[in-house]
Amino acid sequence: MCVCSLWGGSVINLGTKKHRDKYFEGINNLEYLGCFAMTELHHGSNVQGIQTIATFDPLTDEFVITTPNDGAIKWWIGNAAVHGKFATVFAKLMLPTHDSKVVSDMGVHAFIVPIRDLKTHQTLPGVEINDCGHKVGLNGVDNGALRFRDVRIPRDNLLNRFGDVSRDGTYTSPLPTINKRFAATLGELVGGRVGLAYTSVGVLKIAATIAIRYSLIRQQFGPPKQPEISILDYQSQQHKLMPMLASTYAFHFATVNLIKKYAEMKKTHDEQLVADVHALSAGLKSYVTSYTAKSLSVCREACGGHGYAAVNRFGSLRNDHDIFQTFEGDNTVLLQQVAGDLLKQYQEKFRGGTFAVTWNYLRESMNTYLSQPNPVTSRWEGEDHLRDPKFQLDAFRVIFYLFLKYPLAREYRNFIILSIFYYQTRYIHG
Ligand SMILES: Cc1cc2nc3c(=O)[nH]c(=O)nc-3n(C[C@H](O)[C@H](O)[C@H](O)COP(=O)(O)OP(=O)(O)OC[C@H]3O[C@@H](n4cnc5c(N)ncnc54)[C@H](O)[C@@H]3O)c2cc1C
Known part of the structure; x- marks a missing residue:
């Protein structure tokens, strides 16, 4: 993921043709292994707070990459400790002004910085690399720390899609403000988030499969003088695992849909789609990964002592x-970003004159009303109705609809999932 999504993705998405021509093949055939160096020891979530600087030197036509203090050391950088030859380094771009003592801060930009020799694999002069040490997991990836002592790189190494510096040090950008450039830069990196949401569903599928299969064959207790019964026959076990199974299906379809939207966004660059994918990927990534993390403990517990054996x-x-x-x-x-986006949408809805606002409100309410299942048939409890695949598909569609439309509507969604499986386990499976 680090090679293709973060390092490779940053070069392809934040760079321009000259970068793709020079690096794409090497990235694709893994000759140019690289890393994505954004996080620093003192700044993770607050990316605009990073302190690494890239100062333009008009005399040599180079950028000078500097780590000004210990807190600015790039930290947790995947592929840095052992394998990476290059790093996409996020740094504040500093441009000299007419007054030789003053530089202007143009905000966070990304630069390609070679960190190891392509042939000998020796660390390059001015670059200091350390290993972040043994981690709780994911030890197959060599996360490392990078410090730069006035490392010089050619001007061409600025990934210049959203902001460029000319030979004479003039700055140009298609975007008017630092904040807009920053949002555009981060917006291009949502691919990693999309991939992570989908991978998390993969983990959930594995864990749920192991726990449900085991629960079917594991037998404990039973009616007097009769064989013991499967632990999956106990309601408490069903309540642990069946809503989880339903959620796994819902997450599968939701993340597949997200990937389709993402692919469409990459093709069309449609502004509305970009905003949708940004909010949806942030919401799904956080919701799904938190759900999976909790479910892994539930699954372990659902398998009793055998769940604790490493082999399982x-x-x-x-x-x-x-x-x-x-x-x-x-x-x-x-989730704060999603909340911000929802508030923005809410604000949009109430923009315009009284008539427009009322009309939009009625139209929205009608859409919601029409998307609800038939209130009579949805309350039937007969076996034929509950076994009818059409009813089941409709029920899943409602969950899917709710999940996509209201990613934060946790209570409502779980209530529906629980209801379906309550009916299924009670009426269908006996
Ligand atoms: C194994 C591993 C691999 C990584 N790989 C890379 C990599 O390849 N490249 C890279 O650049 N980075 C990488 N990272 C860094 C990772 O992206 C950051 O750890 C992540 O962005 C969080 O930043 P932080 O660790 O500084 O946490 P912090 O931002 O300090 O967050 C700590 C806590 O504070 C809370 N918090 C922070 N801000 C707010 C707020 N505004 N409101 C409410 N709560 C808040 C958070 O919810 C969190 O609970 C990696 C990290 C790890 C552990």
Whole structure:
């Protein structure tokens, strides 16, 4: 993921043709292994607070990359400790002004910085690399720390899609403000978040499968003088695992839909779609990864003592997955972004004259009303009705609709999932 999504993705998405021509093939055939160096020891979620600087030197036509203090050391950088040859380094772009003692801060930009020799793999002069040490999980990736002591790179190494510096040091950008450039830069990196949401569902599928299969064959207690029964026949076990199974299906379809939207966004660059994918990927990534992290403990417990045996994988799944809640955007911070987006949408809805607002309100209410299942048939409890695949599909469609439309409507969604499985387990499976 670091190679293709973060390092490769940053070069392709934040760079221009000259970068794709120069680096794409090497990235694609893994000759140019690289890393994505955004986080610093003192700044993770607050990316605009990073302190690494890239100062333009008009005399040599180079940028000078500097780590000004210990807090600005790039930290947790995947592929840095052992394998990476390059790093996309996020730094504040500093441009000299007419007064030689003053530089202007143009905000966070991304730069390609070679960190190891392509042939000898020796660390390059001015670059200091250390290993971040043994982690709770994901030890297959060599996370490292990078410090730059006035490392010089050519001007061409600025990934210049959203902001460029000419030979004479003039800054140009298609976007008017630092904040807009910053949002556009981060917006191009949502691919990692999309991938993480989908991968988290994969982990949930594995854990739920192990726990449900085991619960079917594990037998404990039973009616007097009769064989013991499967633990999945106990309601408490069903309540642990069946809503989880339903959620797994819902998350599968929701993340597949997100990937389709993401692919469409990459093709069309449609502004509305960009905003949708940004909010949806932030919401789904945080919701799904938090849900999966909690479910891994539920699954372990649902398998009793055997769930604790390393061979049954809950421990390694839990340790490897846990950080999904933090990287590619801390879940709490991402949910704040979703909340901000929802408030913006809410504000949009109430813009315009009284008539327009009333009309939009009625139209929205009608859409919601029409999307509800038939209130009579949805309350039938007969076996034929409950076994009818059409009813079941409709029920899943409602969950899917609610989940997409209201990613934060946790109580409502879980209530529906629970209801369906309550009916299924009570009436269909006897
Ligand atoms: C294994 C691993 C691999 C990583 N790989 C990379 C990599 O390849 N490249 C890279 O650049 N980075 C990488 N990271 C860094 C990762 O992206 C950051 O850890 C993440 O962005 C969170 O930043 P932080 O650790 O500074 O946490 P902080 O931002 O300090 O957050 C700490 C706590 O404060 C809370 N918090 C923060 N801000 C707010 C707020 N505004 N409101 C409410 N609560 C708040 C958070 O919810 C969290 O609980 C990696 C990290 C790990 C552990």
